[in-house]
Amino acid sequence: MERELWVEKYRPKKLEEVIASKEVLEKVKLWAKKWEMGKPQKPLLLAGPPGVGKTSLAHAIAGSFGWEVVELNASDQRNWQIIYRIVGESAFNETISDEGEFYSTKEGKLKLIILDEVDNIHKKEDFGGEGALIKLIKRGPKQPMILTANDPYNLSAELRNLCEMIQFKRLDKRRIVAVLERICSKEGIKADKKALEAIASNAGGDLRAAINDLQAIAEGKKEIRVEDVVTAKRVKELDVFTVMMKIFKTKIPAYNDVMLLDESPEDFIVWIDENLPLEYKGEELEEAYDYLSRADIFLGRVRRRQFYRLWRYATYLMSCGVQQAKKDAKKGFTRYRRPIIWQMLFQTKSKRERLKAILTKIGKYSHMSRRKALEMIPFIKILLNQSLEIAANVAAFYNFSLDDLEFLLQDRKRAEEILNYVREKGLHRVEDEEFYLRQFKETKQEEPKKEESLVEKEIDNKKTEKSESDKKTKDKRKSKKAVSDVTLDKFFE
Amino acid sequence: MIDVIVTGDVLKTIAKALVALVSEARFHFKDEGMHSRAVDPANVAMVIVDVPSESFEAYSAEEDVIGVDVNRIYDISKTIKSKELVEIKVEESTMTIKFGSVQYSVQLIDPSAIRKEPKVPNLELPAKIVMDAGEFKKVIQAADKISDHVVFRSDDTGFYIEAEGDVDKIEFHMSESELIEFNKASARSMFSVEYLKEFVKIAGSGDILTIYLGTNYPVRLIFDVCDGKAKVEYILAPRIEE
Numbered sequence: 001m002e003r004e005l006w007v008e009k010y011r012p013k014k015l016e017e018v019i020a021s022k023e024v025l026e027k028v029k030l031w032a033k034k035w036e037m038g039k040p041q042k043p044l045l046l047a048g049p050p051g052v053g054k055t056s057l058a059h060a061i062a063g064s065f066g067w068e069v070v071e072l073n074a075s076d077q078r079n080w081q082i083i084y085r086i087v088g089e090s091a092f093n094e095t096i097s098d099e100g101e102f103y104s105t106k107e108g109k110l111k112l113i114i115l116d117e118v119d120n121i122h123k124k125e126d127f128g129g130e131g132a133l134i135k136l137i138k139r140g141p142k143q144p145m146i147l148t149a150n151d152p153y154n155l156s157a158e159l160r161n162l163c164e165m166i167q168f169k170r171l172d173k174r175r176i177v178a179v180l181e182r183i184c185s186k187e188g189i190k191a192d193k194k195a196l197e198a199i200a201s202n203a204g205g206d207l208r209a210a211i212n213d214l215q216a217i218a219e220g221k222k223e224i225r226v227e228d229v230v231t232a233k234r235v236k237e238l239d240v241f242t243v244m245m246k247i248f249k250t251k252i253p254a255y256n257d258v259m260l261l262d263e264s265p266e267d268f269i270v271w272i273d274e275n276l277p278l279e280y281k282g283e284e285l286e287e288a289y290d291y292l293s294r295a296d297i298f299l300g301r302v303r304r305r306q307f308y309r310l311w312r313y314a315t316y317l318m319s320c321g322v323q324q325a326k327k328d329a330k331k332g333f334t335r336y337r338r339p340i341i342w343q344m345l346f347q348t349k350s351k352r353e354r355l356k357a358i359l360t361k362i363g364k365y366s367h368m369s370r371r372k373a374l375e376m377i378p379f380i381k382i383l384l385n386q387s388l389e390i391a392a393n394v395a396a397f398y399n400f401s402l403d404d405l406e407f408l409l410q411d412r413k414r415a416e417e418i419l420n421y422v423r424e425k426g427l428h429r430v431e432d433e434e435f436y437l438r439q440f441k442e443t444k445q446e447e448p449k450k451e452e453s454l455v456e457k458e459i460d461n462k463k464t465e466k467s468e469s470d471k472k473t474k475d476k477r478k479s480k481k482a483v484s485d486v487t488l489d490k491f492f493e
Numbered sequence: 494m495i496d497v498i499v500t501g502d503v504l505k506t507i508a509k510a511l512v513a514l515v516s517e518a519r520f521h522f523k524d525e526g527m528h529s530r531a532v533d534p535a536n537v538a539m540v541i542v543d544v545p546s547e548s549f550e551a552y553s554a555e556e557d558v559i560g561v562d563v564n565r566i567y568d569i570s571k572t573i574k575s576k577e578l579v580e581i582k583v584e585e586s587t588m589t590i591k592f593g594s595v596q597y598s599v600q601l602i603d604p605s606a607i608r609k610e611p612k613v614p615n616l617e618l619p620a621k622i623v624m625d626a627g628e629f630k631k632v633i634q635a636a637d638k639i640s641d642h643v644v645f646r647s648d649d650t651g652f653y654i655e656a657e658g659d660v661d662k663i664e665f666h667m668s669e670s671e672l673i674e675f676n677k678a679s680a681r682s683m684f685s686v687e688y689l690k691e692f693v694k695i696a697g698s699g700d701i702l703t704i705y706l707g708t709n710y711p712v713r714l715i716f717d718v719c720d721g722k723a724k725v726e727y728i729l730a731p732r733i734e735e
Contacts, residue, residue, distance in 0.1 A: 070536050085687070090535040093685055094711070094730035098532060100539065100611030102711050105733050111536055142733035 006215045007208050010183055011056055015064040018057050019175050019207065024166055031164070032061050035144045036108040043137055043145035045118075045160065047152035048168025051206030054148040055116055062112040067144070068097045073116035080128030087113055087133065091141035105142065113145045119154035130159060137162045170205025173197070179207060180214050184224070191224040198229040240271055241336055247272065247323050248279040249330045254319040265314045266299055272318055274339040284326050291321030354407045361398050365429070381408055384418070391418045396427035495522050495559075495583040498551040499544075501592065502575040502719045506695050507542055508567040510725040513691035514540050516564050517607045522554040532611045538688050539611055541726040548722035550578060559583055560602035566590075569597050614728065618705035618713060620647040623674035624667065626716055627698025632665040633689045639663060641686050642732050645706055649677040652704075656686070673701065680706040683732040692716075692727045709734070 012018045015025060031041050046054040062069045070090045072078055095103035095111040103109035121129040134156070137145070152160055152167075177193070177200045184191040199217070203210035216239075217228050243261055246254045258268060273292060280288050298314035301307065362373040362380070383394045384405070395405060395418050405415035421427075507529075511518050514533035521528045526545040532538070546552040573579060573592050580591040583601070590597045632654050636643045639658030646653040651668040652675065669675045696702065696716055705713040714727045 068536050070534070086535045089537050089685060089687060093535070093537040093732055094709075095536050096532055096539050096611070096614065096711065096728060096730050097536065098609050098611060100532070100614045102614050102616060102730065104709065106709065 005212075006183060006187075007211050010179075010186075010211065012053075012060045013063045015057075015060045018060045019053055019171060019179060020057060020168070024057075024168070027166060028057065028061060032065050032144070035110060036065060038105070038108070040140060040142060041144070042162065042164045043141070043147055045152060045155075045163035045165045046146060046148045046168060047165055048150070049170055049205065050150060051203075051208035051210075052168045052171055053207060054168055055114070058112065058114045058146040058148065061146070062114075066109070068095050068103055068109075068111040069114060070111055071114040071116065073114075074120045078115075078121050078126045078129040080132035083129050083132040083136065087115070087145075088136050091136060091143045091145065092139075095143075111143045113141070113143060115145070115147045117149065118147045118159075119149040119151050130156060134159050134162065171207050172205075173200045176200040176203060176205075176207055176210050180210060183211065183214065184218070187218065189218050189222060189224060191218075192226055195224045195226045195229045198226065202229075240268070243268075243319075244271060244275055244336055245334075247319055248275070248326075248334070251323050251326075251329060254323060255316055258315050258319045265295075265311050265318065266303075269295055269299065269314070269318050270339040270341055271336075272322060274341070275334075275336045276322070278334050278336065279330055280326060288322045288325035291317050291325060295321065351407070354403060358398075358400070358404050358407065361400065361404070365398055377408075384409055388417065388421050392421040392425065392427055395419065396422045397429060399429060495554040495557060495581070496551075497527075497549045497554060498578055498580050499549045500575070500719070500722070501570075501573040501577040501579050503544060503548060503723050504566075504579050504581070504590075505570045505573060505575065506718050506723055506725065507544065508563060508570040509695050510540055510542050511563045512567040513688075513694065513727075514538055515608075516562070517602055518561055518563050519604045519607055519610060520559050520561055522557050522559070524554075524556070526552070527554075530610060530613070531608070534608075537685070537730050539614070539728040541613060541728075543724045543726075544722065548719075557583070558604045559588070560604040560607045561588065562599065562602055565599055569599075614711070616705070616707070616711060616713065616728070618680070618707040618710060619676075619678040620652075620680040620704075620706040621674065621676045621678070622647060622652045622672060622704040622706065624652070624672050624702055624704070625698060626693070626696035626700035626702035626718075628667075629702050629704075630693040630696045630698075632663070633686065633693045636663050637686045637690045642683055643686055643689065644681065644683045645704070645712060646681045647675075647677075647706055648679045651675070674703075680708050680710075682706060682709055682712060683734055684712060684729055685732060688727075688729050692729075695725055 015029065018025065028044070031044060034041050044058075046057060048054055059069065061067070070086065072082075072086060076082070090111060090113050094105060095109065097103055103111065115133070118130075118133070120126075121133070137159070147163060149155060152165060177196045180196045180199060181191065181193075184196070196214075199213050200210055203213060214224075218224055221228070239261060240263060243254060243257045246252065246257055258265070261268060263271070269292065276288055276292065277285060295314040295317035298310045298317065302310045302314070356370070358377075359370040359373040362368070362376055363370050366373065366376065368376075380394060380398075384391045394400075398404075400408070402415055402419055405418055406412050409415055507527075511529065511531065515531045518529050518531045524546065526543065526548070528541075528543050530539065530541040533540075546554075569590065572595075577592050580589075582589040582591070586601045588599050588601055590599075633643070636654070636656035639661050640656040643654055643656045646655065651666055652672060654663075654665040656663045669677065692714060695718055697718070701717045701721075703713075703715040703717075705715075709731055711728050711730045714729070716725045716727075717723075718725060
């Protein structure tokens, strides 16, 4: 059984039901009336954060004035052909309504063209969409048009200037509470005002989010108390468990439940991965992991190509696919656990970063990718365990730091030994530009000191702070005066 | 369960007629025959397709509504020859099209997922013009070369189609004696060529076209195609003129 979303159920049908400031409503009403009187107006651009009622307002205008609606939203493709074909033809022709009636603009029966989230028209598959839209608007559409955008400054200035922009602000908490109260009374739910206030402030001015939260909390309840809302955060996590239970224990398609979750497929797959072996055994387990790996392939494609439409396939595979892998519905209670991978990733973060730094150095000096450099690691480890001279040469060649060496050798003492040897012998990379630069700077700065002039003295005084710290490093470097260059040739002698 | 046999040209025409406006459509199978209608996504035009059961070589169908991905059927229909016999079978949620030794199966779409079907509008259109569809096709294709809109006009001197480009002009005129049927009523409306050029693709010379025209009103274009075996009607809303 599909449950109806309250956001859809209570979407305003008439202008009077829309939550918006008086000025906005008046402006929009005037705009629509002028259209009805046969005076074409600039398209409206409704701009503002999500969930403040931009699209609802557009639909409510059509509802109030009895106009037909042609809508192109973000999930539709909107390249230039489609914009020309649908928006273009809509805007310059009279209307045949969905009901099959003829609407004539001469009788004030118009067709409202709604372009949702136009700031999203920049994707690759929407090639040329914005340009086509600009051309059409310049030709002066004969039917009213409304564009919505979260961030109008993502649009070209040209398009923005062709439209009449109306800025929406985040909704006031009290107005959100009022709407929630109305919905509760219509749904026959007794709600504590404090509870609704908590939901409202949690939503941060996003009415859609507030209504969704309310519906989630009110699910199967006749009464909402403050405690229900306080635990809402935990409800979220509980939800992951319920959905997992549905996936593992039943064969009722759980696709929609996963879509309603607050977790992205990329996170949810980890939950399933973690708990799958607790439920499935043997062949079932193998088959389920097969589905899961396919889902993972889709997730990878999403990330590489930024093509989020593929998420649904990943979600299908990880929910319904895994569900179908079992022979019978599982019984009993299983205690699911949180995925440990995130904790692991957190703990190993510094290690992974150290490795990355090492690989970057190897890659840079041996001219290879980081991935290829990973194959070098064992050999470098062996070299570092040879005589001190060889190890020091390798360390100098790759410019390894103490931490790098310690990471590779797992032995701080040996790392220090190697590094000391490097310092003593003044080993360095032969093509190390920085090294020569430092040398160059030292000589350059030393020279003027010998023939100090008064002016320079003053400058010197100003620089004292700096030069003092410089001096420290300089002293260190001076001991390195006797330098010998490290090249790979040494290894082949 | 639906199991019908029809000649290739009928299937090709139905697919072509619908694909001009929509990508998905509902097909109704009734005792009288097959019927489908849909409004295009821009809410400018409507298509109504009727194939009476007598036009099928064999027709056995329970009353049913199916949702069809018209694009797929259109693509596959291109490979079918006009004279070839085609068997169309619908079982559960699969449609099977057999022609020659080829069997093509396609999943149906849940009809409830397809856009609501329109009613057939009740239009009062004074002028009635009956003419050869092939002639009409020629004018529209010529008009497409110079303009994106055409004017249909009729008075007691005949039926006119006019298109105007920046530097050129096309005028088509047929008097009563040249037309198959004409009631001499006055009417005038302007239409998008973009739609008309898609509509005429189903027409061949010898097919009969009936036009009902009003003033600043939609036009009804009724094509009798495939030797009268199928009827395709388009209703097109007029351009908005200043």
